Amino acid sequence: MARNFPLWAAFCLLARVAGLFLLLGTGADAHAVLIASSPANNDILAVPPEKVLLRFNEAVRAVRFSMVAADGVTRGISANSTGAEVKAVLPDPLADGTVIFSYRVVSEDGHPIGGSIVFHVGKPSARSSDVSDISAKALHVVIWLVTIGSTLGLAIIVGGAFFNCWFSPAGARRQSPTFTAMAIMLVLAGLYLQGLDDLGVGLVWSGLEPIAEVFSDQTGVAQCLKLVAIVLAVLPFARHPRSARLASAAALVIASLAFTLTGHSSIAQPRFIAQASIFLHAAVLLFWIGSLPPLMSLSRSTEDPRPLRFFSRLIPIPFVLMLLAGLLLAVMEIPRIEIAWSSLFARVLAVKVGLVAVLCGLALYNRFWLTAPALAGDPVARRRLRWSIGSEIGLALLIVAAASLWRFAGPEQYQYAHAQPPVSLHLHGQKAMAELEMTPQPDGTADIRVSILTSEFDPMQPRSVSLGLRNTLRGIEPLKYGLTNAADGTWVARNLPLSDIAGWSVDVQVLIDDFNLVHLEGDLPAETD
Structure with a gap:
């Protein structure tokens, strides 16, 4: 067993898994805020x-x-x-x-x-009722599904062609024309859907405007590069092995370049180093996913074990390089990312950690317990190897599905707004007192909670309480809000339009009974500590 588990191989395998994790983790960079x-x-x-x-x-x-x-x-x-x-x-x-x-x-x-x-x-x-966002949500779901399909199609066609031409030219098989056509249609659909999302019109037919919009930046160019890569990978070069290798390598390069044109990591500084790292990440990912179907086919045959043996020995090298590129991207990007663990980012990250853990176990099992006996012709090992590769294909689907969610994991509009501390104000009158607490919210509103007391500091339950607000500095006349009696006996109002408390005066109007109305007035502090 010692011969089958060398230290360098273990390191390379761990580099492969860590590289995949970094590939997925650094794709969640924040969008513009x-x-x-x-x-x-x-x-x-x-x-x-x-x-x-x-x-x-x-x-x-x-x-x-x-x-x-x-x-x-x-x-x-x-x-x-x-x-x-x-x-x-x-x-x-x-x-x-x-x-x-x-x-x-x-x-x-x-x-x-x-x-x-x-x-x-x-x-x-009174605010107008919000327009239904069902169409926008439907568009995002469709974009997610199309992104999964187009990424897998691109990887299987381009990565598969590279594997067949460089690792198994004798057993190379061409992609089905139907599968190729479906991959091209998915890329084109992704192009149009991106334009719809840019325009914010939802999932509706909008003529040619979305296409014109998507070519206003590099997103359209990236999608076109993916189409060129697919076409180049399926060109009929079967009679010319050298031309086939050059074409498959060019297709892999072009497809990887497409990923460097979009995504927040692509604009990190220094930009050249960031884009070079993304290129390496994409190339290894496309090659890894594209190699799985041919490996499944090779595991069924005992005629020529050389492709499987060559792949098993060589694959750790690109993954070690991808690990280094991932570490570099992490150093460049992580200081700029503020992670809120209640966000979609954290939930996607948790899913990915679980998927990578499973992938780690499968990779160890394949490399050190199945590959050698399968190459020796053991039928049980070959059957288990096929099952393991099939599981890895399923993991590839789940990983791409999770990675595609990063597009929707950007921070909300006010996610990083400064959280101001609550403001307290004591209002005193002859017949009643009030303890007012205002809690600013990240979206620019404020929640008000008022406790009504007697002049002897005993709790009071008045008939009703209302709040008046005015700002003479801004020339704003009094605004009146009715407060709601909460279960704890306080009076509350939520989402009041107080983005800046400077200059505001409050008037708490307490209706003690049918004959006694008390006004408790005061000014909100201009600044809070």
């Missing part, structure tokens, strides 16, 4: 703004903007972007009431980012 806007979300303005300014954490490209004013009518807005800043000019005049400003931009890594800024001119009006 809206870090500031003017007006701020849930801001209350005395005068209608002339424009809306958005600032992101990286350069973006403006795609589509719209506005729903107090009259409920949706209007398209023109906007332009300069680096990480976007300016949209609002129509004039703008009626008083609640305004919902929606934006759609595309970051440098090719991912669309959409969201809404809600602000109020004068007194807030």
Whole structure:
């Protein structure tokens, strides 16, 4: 057994598994994030703004903007972007009431980012009901499924052609024309779906506009490179082994280049090193998945064991290189990623850790317990090897499915907003007192909780409590909100439009009984510690 378990082989195998893990982990880089806007979300303005300014954490490209004013009518807005800043000019005049400003931009890594800024001119009006997002969710599901299918198809065709031409030319088999056509259709479908997502129109037919939109950045070029790689991998070079090898190598290079044009890692600095690492990652992944079906076929035959033996000896080398590239990407990217363990990122990461653990066990079992006896002709070992490779194919499907979720795992619009501490205010009157606590929320709103006490600090249960807010610095007239009696005896209101507490005065109106109404007034502190 000592001869079959050398130290260098164990290291190479672990490098293979670690490399795969790094490949999957570093693909979850954060998308562009809206870090500031003017007006701020849930801001209350005395005068209608002339424009809306958005600032992101990286350069973006403006795609589509719209506005729903107090009259409920949706209007398209023109906007332009300069680096990480976007300016949209609002129509004039703008009626008083609640305004919902929606934006759609595309970051440098090719991912669309959409969201809404809600602000109020004068007194807030009743919000329009949100448009159903069923179509958008359906689009994301379809994009996920198409990405899985196109990635697997690309790997099986391009990676499989490379394996057949370089490792098993005698037993090379051409891909089914039907399978090739399906892979090409999936890549084309992914191109159109990406355009739909960029435009933010949901899963609807939109003519040629999505195609024009997707070619506004490198996403369209990346999809075209995948098509070229597929076509190159299936060209009829069977009578010319040398030409077949060159064509398969070129196809693998082109397909790997496609992955360097999109994704947040592709714009990490230094960009050349980041893209070179991504290229190596993609090449090994495509080769690994593409080699599995031919290996399954070779495990059924005892005629020529050389391809299986050659593959078993050579495969650790590219995975060691991929490990080094993955470590380099991790050093470049991880300091820029803020991980929230309750996010989709963490859940996908947990799934991937489990898949990689299973893959590790299968790889060890294949390399050190099955390969040697299978090459010696042991029928039981060959049967188990086929079962193990089949399981690895299933794992490849699950790994690609999980990796495809990274596209939807970017941070939310206010995920990194600074969490301000609660603000407390004591209000004292002759007949009653109030302990007011305001808790700012990341989305720019605030929750209010008020405890009503007697002048002797005993709990009081009044008939009703309401809250008045005014801001003389901004010229905002009093706004009144009814508070709800909670189970613990306090009075609460949620999601009040208080993005900035500076200058706000409060008036807690306590109806003790039918004949006694008490006003408890005070000013919110301008700053919090």
